[in-house]
Amino acid sequence: xxxxxxxxxxxxxxxxxxxxxxxxxxxxxxxxxxxxxxxxxxxxxxxxxxxxxxxxxxxxxxxxxxxxxxxxxxxxxxxxxxxxxxxxxxxxxxxxxxxxxxxxxxxxxxxxxxxxxxxxxxxxxxxxxxxxxxxxxxxxxxxxxxxxxxxxxxxxxxxxxxxxxxxxxxxxxxxxxxxxxxxxxxxxxxxxxxxxxxxxxxxxxxxxxxxxxxxxxxxxxxxxxxxxxxxxxxxxxxxxxxxxxxxxxxxxxxxxxxxxxxxxxxxxxxxxxxxxxxxxxxxxxxxxx
Amino acid sequence: xxxxxxxxxxxxxxxxxxxxxxxxxxxxxxxxxxxxxxxxxxxxxxxxxxxxxxxxxxxxxxxxxxxxxxxxxxxxxxxxxxxxxxxxxxxxxxxxxxxxxxxxxxxxxxxxxxxxxxxxxxxxxxxxxxxxxxxxxxxxxxxxxxxxxxxxxxxxxxxxxxxxxxxxxxxxxxxxxxxxxxxxxxxxxxxxxxxxxxxxxxxxxxxxxxxxxxxxxxxxxxxxxxxxxxxxxxxxxxxxxxxxxxxxxxxxxxxxxxxxxxxxxxxxxxxxxxxxxxxxxxxxxxxxxxxxxxxxxxxxxxxxxxxxxxxxxxxxxxxxxxxxxxxxxxxxxxxxxxxxxxxxxxxxx
Numbered sequence: 001x002x003x004x005x006x007x008x009x010x011x012x013x014x015x016x017x018x019x020x021x022x023x024x025x026x027x028x029x030x031x032x033x034x035x036x037x038x039x040x041x042x043x044x045x046x047x048x049x050x051x052x053x054x055x056x057x058x059x060x061x062x063x064x065x066x067x068x069x070x071x072x073x074x075x076x077x078x079x080x081x082x083x084x085x086x087x088x089x090x091x092x093x094x095x096x097x098x099x100x101x102x103x104x105x106x107x108x109x110x111x112x113x114x115x116x117x118x119x120x121x122x123x124x125x126x127x128x129x130x131x132x133x134x135x136x137x138x139x140x141x142x143x144x145x146x147x148x149x150x151x152x153x154x155x156x157x158x159x160x161x162x163x164x165x166x167x168x169x170x171x172x173x174x175x176x177x178x179x180x181x182x183x184x185x186x187x188x189x190x191x192x193x194x195x196x197x198x199x200x201x202x203x204x205x206x207x208x209x210x211x212x213x214x215x216x217x218x219x220x221x222x223x224x225x226x227x228x229x230x231x232x233x234x235x236x237x238x239x240x241x242x243x244x245x246x247x248x249x250x251x252x253x254x255x256x257x258x259x260x261x262x263x264x265x266x267x268x269x270x271x272x273x274x275x276x277x278x279x280x281x282x283x284x285x286x287x288x289x
Numbered sequence: 290x291x292x293x294x295x296x297x298x299x300x301x302x303x304x305x306x307x308x309x310x311x312x313x314x315x316x317x318x319x320x321x322x323x324x325x326x327x328x329x330x331x332x333x334x335x336x337x338x339x340x341x342x343x344x345x346x347x348x349x350x351x352x353x354x355x356x357x358x359x360x361x362x363x364x365x366x367x368x369x370x371x372x373x374x375x376x377x378x379x380x381x382x383x384x385x386x387x388x389x390x391x392x393x394x395x396x397x398x399x400x401x402x403x404x405x406x407x408x409x410x411x412x413x414x415x416x417x418x419x420x421x422x423x424x425x426x427x428x429x430x431x432x433x434x435x436x437x438x439x440x441x442x443x444x445x446x447x448x449x450x451x452x453x454x455x456x457x458x459x460x461x462x463x464x465x466x467x468x469x470x471x472x473x474x475x476x477x478x479x480x481x482x483x484x485x486x487x488x489x490x491x492x493x494x495x496x497x498x499x500x501x502x503x504x505x506x507x508x509x510x511x512x513x514x515x516x517x518x519x520x521x522x523x524x525x526x527x528x529x530x531x532x533x534x535x536x537x538x539x540x541x542x543x544x545x546x547x548x549x550x551x552x553x554x555x556x557x558x559x560x561x562x563x564x565x566x567x568x569x570x571x572x573x574x575x576x577x578x579x580x581x582x583x584x585x586x587x588x589x590x591x592x593x594x595x596x597x598x599x600x601x602x603x604x605x606x607x608x609x610x611x612x613x614x615x616x617x618x619x620x621x622x623x624x625x626x627x628x629x630x631x632x633x634x635x636x637x638x
Contacts, residue, residue, distance in 0.1 A: 037402040088602055094401040095346040099554060100601045102547065106594030113587030217587070221543070225413060228406055261428070264421045270414045277407045278397045 017250020018147035024230035024242040026201030032237030033194040040105035042224025048203025078199025113217040142211040235283025327466035333552030333564030335520035341559035343513035344493025349408030352415040353383035355541030357522025372454040376526035387518030416541035442536025557607025
C-alpha cells in the first residue's frame, strides 16, 4: 500500500464517515431517548433521497437547497411515525418496537419500489464530478460539502440538546422518564419530537449524498448496517460517540477496501462490531449504566 | 397431561387432513402454495423455540438457514452426496455456529436489542463469507476450486431422483415439508410439558428469577440456540432442493432472517400453532397480492410490512390471541354501561 493510496483511503473514509455519523446520530437520539432501535432509519434516508431527487428532477431545486424542504418533511414523517404507530406499543417488549420499525421500513422501501421501480437513478449536477487534487490525493467537491453539511447538522443537534429547554427536556425524558413526567415534561410529545429529529437527520443525510450517490429503493440498506455499527461503537445514546464512531467506521471501511478483496471490507467492520458488542456493549463513549 | 393429549390430538388431526390434500386436489399450483405454507411454518417453529419459547430474539437466523442450504448443496454439486445425508452435516455446522454465537453473546450478557444486533452482525458476516469465499480461496488455496459460487450462487441441475431430494413432481416435497412440520410440532408440544420447556419459559419471563431458582440460564439459552439453529439449517437444505438455486442474498440475506421470524410473530410467538397460522396468513395473502397486482414490484413485501405493523399494534399476541381478544370484547360489551364501583353503583345526579 503506497502512501498515496493510504492518503486517498483516509480522505474518502473521513468524508463518508461524516454522513455515517449523521445517520447514526439520528439513530442514537431515538435510542437514547426512548430505547428503540429504529430499523427504519435506512429507509428514512432512502425516502429523504427520493424527496430530494424528485425536487431536483421535477422542479430543478438544488439538492443542498432542498434540505430546507426535505428536513422538515422528514421531521413530519418521523413525528407521525411515532405518534401513530409506535406510541401505542411503548409498553410492549423491546422486540415488538424493533419489529414495528422494521415493518414500517418494509412499507417505505417497497412502497417506493412499487411507485418508482427498482432502477437506479442519479441526480447529476454541475459540481457532481468536480475533483480537486491536493498533492496526489483526489478530493471530490460534493463529498466535502456533504461532510461539512453533516458536521453542521450535528453541531445544530448538539446545540439543541445542550442549550435549549427542549434539549434539556429530551435528556431528562431519556434519563428519568417518570421523574420528568412529575416535573411536567410531556414525555409523549418529547418522544415524537425526538423521532422526528432522528428521521430528519436521515433525510438530510440522504439529500447531502444525492449529488454523488445513486438512488434506489434499497439504497438505505447500505447505510443502516453501518449506522448500527457506528452507534454500537460510539455507545447507544451518545452524540459525541456517533461522530467519532462515524469517522472511525468510514476510515476503517475505506482502508479495509484497499487491503481486503471484494466486499470483504465489511467483514472487518462486522468484526469490530461484534467485538465491541461483546467487550463493551455500552460503546467506546457510552455511559456505564 | 390433558393439555398435551389435546395438542397431540390436534397435531394428528392436522397431519391427517394435510396428508389427504394432494390425494384430493392434484392442482400443482395449490400443492406448491401449501408447500410454501408448510415450509414457512417449519422455519417459524424452528425460530420460535429460541425467539418465542426461550425469549431470545434472534435477527440472524439467515446464518443457520444459509449454512444448511450451502453445505448440502455444495456436497451435492461437487461430490454427488445426497442432501438427505448432507442436511445432517449442515445442521451440525449450524448447531456449532449457533453454539459459538451463543457462547459469545450469552457470556457477555447481551440481551434484547443488543442480542438482536449481534445475531444480525454474525449473519451478515456469514453472507459476506458466502459471497467472497471463492475469491479468497483463489488467492490462498487455488487447489480447492470454487465452493460457494460467489455472488452468482449455485444452480442445482434438475433431475427426477428423490434419492437426491430432487423431483419433477411436487408431491414428494409436500410430504417432506409436512413431515418436518409434524416432527417439530411434536417436539414443541412435548417441550411445553417437560422440565426443559419450563426452564425455557422461566428464562423468557425473567432471567434473574430463573437464576434464583437454580436454573443455569446460559445453558438453557445455549440449548435453545443449538436446537433452533439445527432445525433451521434443515429448512435451508429443503429450500435449496425445492428451488434448485441459492445465492448469498436469497440464502443468507437479511430478508431471510425476517421471513423466518415473521410466521411466529404474526401467528403468536411462544405458541404451538402460532407459526402455522402465521405462515398460512402470510403466504395466502402474498400469493393473492401477487395474483391481483400482477407484476407490481415489491407488492408482496409491502403486504408483509403492512401485516407486521398491524399485528404489532393491534394484536401483539399474534393470530392465536384472537379468540381471547374476542371473549374480552364480548365481556366488555355484555356489561351494563353504568359500571358498579367498589362502593356501589353510582347513580347519575
